Amino acid sequence: MGCEREPRARAPDARRGDRGRSGGLEGLPGERRPPPVTWRRARAGGRARIGSRRGGLGPPEDKGPRRAGARAAGGAGIAHVLLRRVAAFAASLVAASEGQCKRCPLLRPSRGVRLLADRGAPRPGLAGVRGTGRQLRAAVSALPPARAGTGLGAESTFEKQMQIIRILRHVAVARGAVQRPLRSCWMSVLPVRCLGNSSSQIPENASFHSAASSEADPPRILITGGLGQLGVGLANLLRKQFGEENVILSDIKKPPNYVLHRGPFIYADVLDYKRLREIVVNHRITWLFHYSALLSAAGEANVPLARAVNITGLHHVLDIATEYHLRLFVPSTIAVFGPTSPRNPAPDLCTQRPRTIYGVSKVHMELMGEYYYYRYGLDFRCLRYPGIISADSEPGGGTTDYAVHIFHEATRRGKFECNLKANTRLPMMYISDCLRATLEVMNAPAESLSLRTYNISAMSFTPGELAQEVRRHLPEFQITYQVDPMRQAIADSWPMNLDDSNARKDWGWRHDIDLPELVTKMLNFHGSDTRVAQTN
Template identity: 60%
Template sequence: MLPRAACRVLAGKLCQFSGRTARYHGQSEWEQSSHSCTDNPRILITGSLGQLGPVMAHFLREKYSVDNVIMSDIIKPTKEIAESGPYIFADVLDFKGLQRIVVMHRIDWIIHFSALLSAIGEQNVPLAVRVNIEGAHNVIELAKQYRLKLFLPSTIGAFGPESPRNPTPNVTIQRPKTIYGVSKVHAELMGEYYHYRFGLDFRCLRFPGVISSDPPGGGTTDYAVAIFFESLREKLFECYLRPDTRLPMMYIEDCKRAIWEYMVTPSEKLKRRVYNVTAMSFTPEELVTAIRKHIPSLKITYNPDSRQNIADSWPCVFDDSEARNDWGWSHNYDINKLVETMIRDVRNKMEAS
């Protein structure tokens, strides 16, 4: 429920609600509230200790100031994270706790990263249902109540074996075979529904495998992260996918920039609320070839496991032409630039540890 003060304010405006979006003096409630926070929004990042959270927080803090970007999770932060800017405990399953955070910290945007990834989710389906589905419900309803701008990422895992795989268009059949994929399709549809029914400024990007110099976190595409650590440490890597398994990928620098560019795009330019975005597609064999230009002695073996079945149901090539046409998305990193950057960053990280 809304706080009493907010209820009193809304009660005076409810009589002006008509159609699918609330109107107030010729503007939607969202449009009115968003004008005051577009230039310097206060942003809450949930699940911020995962792969995307720290780099996204750093990126946004450089644009909007350290104090305006609040990291949150249920995990104790490292000293480095704790000293880098505001960090709070936030359980996405605790709706009242989230309400308190939004009110006390005057939040304008939520970037919702909390989720169990594909391989981890298959090992604990009940927990994945709670975190990925109930957690998404909570932030969607919260954003509706407080008229927040909400970003919720989706994935290539939102597609299934019945989907066209090369290329996979923005709108097509989606019948994922993992709880991770099912939860993401559910979140996409709920967010679109809340947009069309209540005027929620919901924004969602379907990402490919995201590659960064952080250790792998349990996703099916994480072989493309682990291989750099093993290449530099042992010059030997056992891949859990077949050598010809083609999957779309993106370097994390492109990923975080895509989120921000999408978030600041005016609503009138958006023809959809869910877009595919990608940068490149490659196979493990092609990635090994690119790495061997820098580490010629790298040896690789292939031992496909259950993750192969997941990968076989996912897109090989993502069609992101709508994102490129509607709001100007373009990537900066191809496979060669990705490999050069990853080898440098992973080597520096290993030497520093």
């Protein structure tokens, strides 16, 4: 009399979406459909629980009004369900953050709806969401489930992922995960390994890292490639400001004794990701200056090595800095410009088509750093250095190194053979101005920076003009020209001047040393004091 329960292997039913033994959907004879997936929505708190059936992924089953939940189609639906799930979790915790991070877009009524509500969906009012988590829970519960065929594409999926990230950042603040006061909500609290183009890459048990030092503590600083032209001088300045033990110099070369006596030094290879990560963790690093690179002429002589050090090493540094919330500085160079770039002067933003592996890798660095800033909130800062002239370092294989080498030869032999033409004009800067600019941009408030990469400049001269200024101190000095075609081609593709007006406006950059002061300092350092005094 009563209806008997149907056997399991019954005829396919279009409404129920039955599956065969293999777990796939059965339809018309010979028709193959993708395997199904069931999205369940818990009734309490508007939380969505993602559950997979035996059939794997596929269209949702219709279980009637009782189980009418989120119906996700493709990546956009997954992102929508994850958004609802994370937002519901955030709702129970956001009340604890009252009074914190008031500039967060999640808590602004004018933008909160845009962050939590789907496009085209009714937008509940969030006027009082700052005060209570109850209202936020109500707003989240009012979000409609995603429906198949809503036209949500890859762009909408990305936007939903960004909403999830912003909500989780706010949750971390609410739970006290970040131990020091935040200047804004853009400080990332997500591990970089959990972020990707697919929402399935965000696991349920993801751990959230946070900065452990307070604002009152001095930064713990690591300098990679520290035995190059700039690293040792930068370490000396940083140690004067933050303390000797808080600045760690690193390189793959054996350091001279005077470097070891001035402060901590460790071996660090930027191509060894695991070791570099251990250094950051063990030494509690908060600032990272990444100077490891092969310069222009040296890079052209060994392109595979330059590609590995300048690009792969950069990727390691970016990932580690993002994961551990470091303030990252990476220097750029005039080598990022090419023959089609404006040359007199070159602005901050213009066409960049370099012709060297060094320049290509630095353009890549600028773009990746800016991407990580906007995508993950990485505090990335960069300066485009002109040719840097320093007295206490040997030439390192750069095209502008003639301006350093000329002083070594002038004091030792009284003559110099230049590998560039006498009228090749390039922007230059004395090392003290360069290091001071680096410290100033790293100490500048984040809100004052309108760019991630700035030009800086001080002077511009040719080899002929530099030789003429040297003769004012050493009349017997002689210069000859034996042009290197490769170096000359590189120099001809670089700008003659840099426009640094944005740096001067945003964070008050000013240079101190011009050409006459530069020549005097360099000659005095190289032991020509007596000869200069006799000449004068």
